[in-house]
Amino acid sequence: xxxxxxxxxxxxxxxxDGRSIAFQAGDSVATALIAAGVERFRDHPRDAAPRAPYxxxxxxxxxxxxxxxxxxxxxxxxxARDGMVVHVQTGxxxxxxxxxxx
Amino acid sequence: xxADRMDTDHIAADRTSHDWDAVVIGTGPAGMAAAxxxxxxxxxxxxxxxxxxxxxxIYRAIERNRNHSRLARILGADYLRGAPLxxxxxxxxAEISLGTLVWRIDEERGVWIRRHGAxxxxxxxxxxxxxxxxxRPVPTPGWTLPGVMGIGALQIALKSGGLVPAxxxxxxxxxxxxxxxxxxxxxxxxxxxxLLDTSDSTHLLGGLPLLPRALTGEGWRYLLKxxxxxxxxxxxxxxxxxxxxxxxxxGERHVTAIRFVHRGGAARLAxxxxxxxxxxIPQQQxxxxxxxxxxxxxxxxxxxxxxxxxxxxxxPGIHVAGDAGGIIGAQASAHDGNIAALAILRDIGRLAPEAxxxxxxxxxxxxxxxxxxxxxxxxxxxxxxxxxAPADDTVICRCENVTAGALRExxxxxxxxxxxAKAFLRCGMGPCQGRLCGPTATAIIAAATHxxxxxxxxxxxxTPLKPxxxxxxxxxxxxxxxxxxxNRERPS
Ligand code: FES
Numbered sequence: 001x002x003x004x005x006x007x008x009x010x011x012x013x014x015x016x017d018g019r020s021i022a023f024q025a026g027d028s029v030a031t032a033l034i035a036a037g038v039e040r041f042r043d044h045p046r047d048a049a050p051r052a053p054y055x056x057x058x059x060x061x062x063x064x065x066x067x068x069x070x071x072x073x074x075x076x077x078x079x080a081r082d083g084m085v086v087h088v089q090t091g092x093x094x095x096x097x098x099x100x101x102x
Numbered sequence: 103x104x105a106d107r108m109d110t111d112h113i114a115a116d117r118t119s120h121d122w123d124a125v126v127i128g129t130g131p132a133g134m135a136a137a138x139x140x141x142x143x144x145x146x147x148x149x150x151x152x153x154x155x156x157x158x159x160i161y162r163a164i165e166r167n168r169n170h171s172r173l174a175r176i177l178g179a180d181y182l183r184g185a186p187l188x189x190x191x192x193x194x195x196a197e198i199s200l201g202t203l204v205w206r207i208d209e210e211r212g213v214w215i216r217r218h219g220a221x222x223x224x225x226x227x228x229x230x231x232x233x234x235x236x237x238r239p240v241p242t243p244g245w246t247l248p249g250v251m252g253i254g255a256l257q258i259a260l261k262s263g264g265l266v267p268a269x270x271x272x273x274x275x276x277x278x279x280x281x282x283x284x285x286x287x288x289x290x291x292x293x294x295x296x297l298l299d300t301s302d303s304t305h306l307l308g309g310l311p312l313l314p315r316a317l318t319g320e321g322w323r324y325l326l327k328x329x330x331x332x333x334x335x336x337x338x339x340x341x342x343x344x345x346x347x348x349x350x351x352x353g354e355r356h357v358t359a360i361r362f363v364h365r366g367g368a369a370r371l372a373x374x375x376x377x378x379x380x381x382x383i384p385q386q387q388x389x390x391x392x393x394x395x396x397x398x399x400x401x402x403x404x405x406x407x408x409x410x411x412x413x414x415x416x417x418p419g420i421h422v423a424g425d426a427g428g429i430i431g432a433q434a435s436a437h438d439g440n441i442a443a444l445a446i447l448r449d450i451g452r453l454a455p456e457a458x459x460x461x462x463x464x465x466x467x468x469x470x471x472x473x474x475x476x477x478x479x480x481x482x483x484x485x486x487x488x489x490x491a492p493a494d495d496t497v498i499c500r501c502e503n504v505t506a507g508a509l510r511e512x513x514x515x516x517x518x519x520x521x522x523a524k525a526f527l528r529c530g531m532g533p534c535q536g537r538l539c540g541p542t543a544t545a546i547i548a549a550a551t552h553x554x555x556x557x558x559x560x561x562x563x564x565t566p567l568k569p570x571x572x573x574x575x576x577x578x579x580x581x582x583x584x585x586x587x588x589n590r591e592r593p594s
Contacts, residue, residue, distance in 0.1 A: 001268040001374055002259065005290050006172055024263065026155070026166050031263030039248045039356050046503045050355050052248035054500070054538075056255035056262075057159055058152055059236050059385075061501065061533035062246075072533070072569065079154050079201075 002034050012082030029075035029086060030056060030063050041065050041075060042089035064089050122148045124446055125213050125226040126196075127204050127388070130158020131184070131432045132424025133232030134191045135439030140230075141196035143447040148224060149191070150202040150215060155262075156191060157184050158234055159254065160432045162261040164188050173264055176289040178282075180327075180432070181261075187436060205566040207392055211419050214565075221574050228419045228446040231389060232439060235382035235425035238404070238485055239538045240275070241492040242378060244351025246500055253379035257283050260290065269374030270294040272360050274349050276301035277381045277483040278324075281331040288338050296371060297335065298346040298362055300380070300486040309481040316478035319471030320433070324479070343369075348488065351376055380485040383541060384426050390563035392417060398556040401480045402429055403490075404541065405560055412445035412462065413438060421446065430473060437469035490545040498546070499539035501532020506546055513550040520544055520561045533569065536561040 010022035016033060023032035030053045033041065040050035042064050053063040056076045063075040066087040075086075123145035126137040134156065137149035157164040161184025167173045168185045191198070199217060206214035212225045237252040244250065253273055259265040260283075271292055273284055276299055284297055316325060335342065343364045352359040352370075361370045383404035386396065394415045395408040406428040413421040423442040424435030441462055448458035492498060494507025504527045509517075512526045520536075520543045523529055529543060530536030536543075540561050548558040 002265040003268040005176070005260075005264045005266055008264070026163060027263055028154075031259060031265060034259065035263055035265055041248075044246075044503065049246065050248050051246065051500075054246075054251050054255060055237065056251070056258040057236065059534060059537045064533065077152060 001037055004035060012080065014080055014082070014084040014086055016086045017088055023080040027080045029065065029067065029073075029078050029080050029084070031076075032080040033065075033075065033086070040088060043091070045091070048090075120222065120224045122146050122224060122226040123450055123452075124148070124228045124230065124443075125150070125211075125224060126230040126232060127151075127213070128158060128232035128234055128424075128426075129153070129156040129191070129198070129200075130160055130232060130234045130424060130435065131187060132234070132426070132435040132439035132442075133158065133230070134161075134184075134187045135436040136230045136232055136423050136443045137196040137198075137439075138187075138191045138194035139440045139443030140446060141194035143443065144452050145443075145447060145450065147194075147196040148199060148226070149196050150199045150204060150213075152201070152203050154201045156188055156198065156200065159258060160184065160234075161188070162258055167261065170264075173261075176286050177261065178286070183433070203568055204388070205568050205570050207388060207420075209417075216570060216574060219574060221570065226419075227450050228421065230413075230439070230442050230446070231420065231422045231426055232424050232435075233385045233388055233426045234435075235429060236385050236537065238380045238383045238489070239498075239540075239542055240378045240380050240485075240489045241496050241498045241506065241539075241542050242349050242351065242489065243493065243496050244353065244357065245378065246497055247351055247353045247357045248355070249353065249357035249374065250351050250376045250378065253279055253283050253377035254382070256375070256377045257286070260286065266290045266292050267375035267377075270296070270372065271375045271377065272296045272298060272371060272373045273377045273379070274298035274300060274346065274360065274362070275377070275379030276486070277379065278328065278479065279382070280379050281328060281335070283377070283379075284340065285331045285334055288334065288340065296341045296373070297343065298349070298360070298364075299342065299344045300346050300349070301483050302345060305482050305484065309478050312478040312481055316475045319474040321471075321475035321478075324475045347486070349378075380489055381483060382425065382429055384428060385537075386540075386560070387535070387537065387563050387567050389415065389422065389426070390560065391565055391567055392420065394420070396560065398554065399428060401477065403485055404429070405544075405555070413442040414445070419449075430469075430476065434469045434472035437465045437472070440465045441469065489542070491549060492542065492546075498542045499527075499529035499532065501534050501538070502528045502530075504529035504539070506542075509543060509546050510550055513547055517547070518551060519559050520547060521559075523547065524561060530561050535563065535567070 008024045011025040021036040041052045051062045054060040058077045065075045067073040124140045124147045126149040129151040140147040164184035202217040212223045237254045346362045348363040350361045351357050359372050384406050389407040396405045413423050421442040423438040444462050447453035492506040496506050548555045
């Protein structure tokens, strides 16, 4: 669980698995979710164990969620936007291994 | 007819805006300095960052936080050094493109980017890779549980969202960031915090011969800061266990406890959040994908690209600046960025060779003053042994759940290198593309085959460096370089 050191006015609201979550200016989807107490971002495709942000800087891919219908979105890199619809990423669907090779 | 002409005009406009004297990747200290110095010197410069704000990780959200009195006080003076750098970049005239992913760099210094869902290729006479560092992966039993994060990650939550862990926080690790973040938590009012220091006091003995040099230049400031952090933590009575080993995390759906060995005895603490940290290493994905030569630096326990003076790689026009070329810290990184920029300005004929040499020499002296302390710190805080030789049942590849034991078994069956291991086990084949298991895979294979990390090698890194969808690529094929002028952020 996390808490804000100083509450700031909400900059907007996103919906996470049906629950409205207010976020602050500057929040990524990941900071908005962990601030709201979300502990599970995705289920691991191999063993379905819950996973959550580990690096917060775009390298670990543990924060993958579904945003506005698109899977495999890195919550720690994407700014929270008003009206965003976010879902826990479940199931075995993974990022395609290779979209392009050189 | 009209439509055709409009299309042609559009493409022509694209071409101009896609040709740059220099493209800088990353807006941490090295990237901000490099881009600013290039633009100040008259080079048409584009600087990109994957994040929506400039500052990199060390100065993350600096433009927002500098005027936030509480956060600025918590994060401290060294963090605020990012503010003048950010100002300098904004005033320099460099074009800043944020939220911009670099997913490929080709042989002709074409930089393939994705911004706002569209793919573009921009080309440059020179490219500066200022992609910085990442936390060293710390494979530990239970480290995939929610609630277990890098200490750097926890610090990013503080910088970017003003967030601190609630409930009991355990920080386990060693090094400057470990102490700094603990101190910042204290200042932020985190009451229930326990520190598990994994460094080994015998390393202090080994470091003593390096101490006199560490006190020269700016080195003493770093040592004084470290001593101040320790003293503040002690004054506040933060529980501090030294020489901690054999860390393991417990929990079902979230971490609930941490086990460890202290003074030969087993201990266990209930907790709500755990931060792990064993230093930082260069981000290698781009230099690896380009096929740049890399060497293993035993003092820092990590690979780094082989660089010439002013950060040149073995590829013409491709430079590396800052921690991406070996860990040197934020202040030295800013000088590194200036040095790369001055060399490029000279190479493209925008700075007279004598002036360039003079200014590079001054920057090099300033950079060096921040490096005197490094050998001492590297010796004092080597990564704890367990993370380089994790127990068999520890997950090393988080994406594919590959354990250390599975990798050792594969080596027993004849696997001799990381790329073979990838083919056998899928380790390094998941979404993170080996970023979180590469260093461990090399260490385990090296130990099992009695070879050095350098002989063992590293994953071959393929493009795209991050997933790019077929739809995004299709947009490129249909329209050449779409969305050139739209969505581009102008420096204010
Ligand atoms: S938390 Fe690691 S990529 Fe988002």
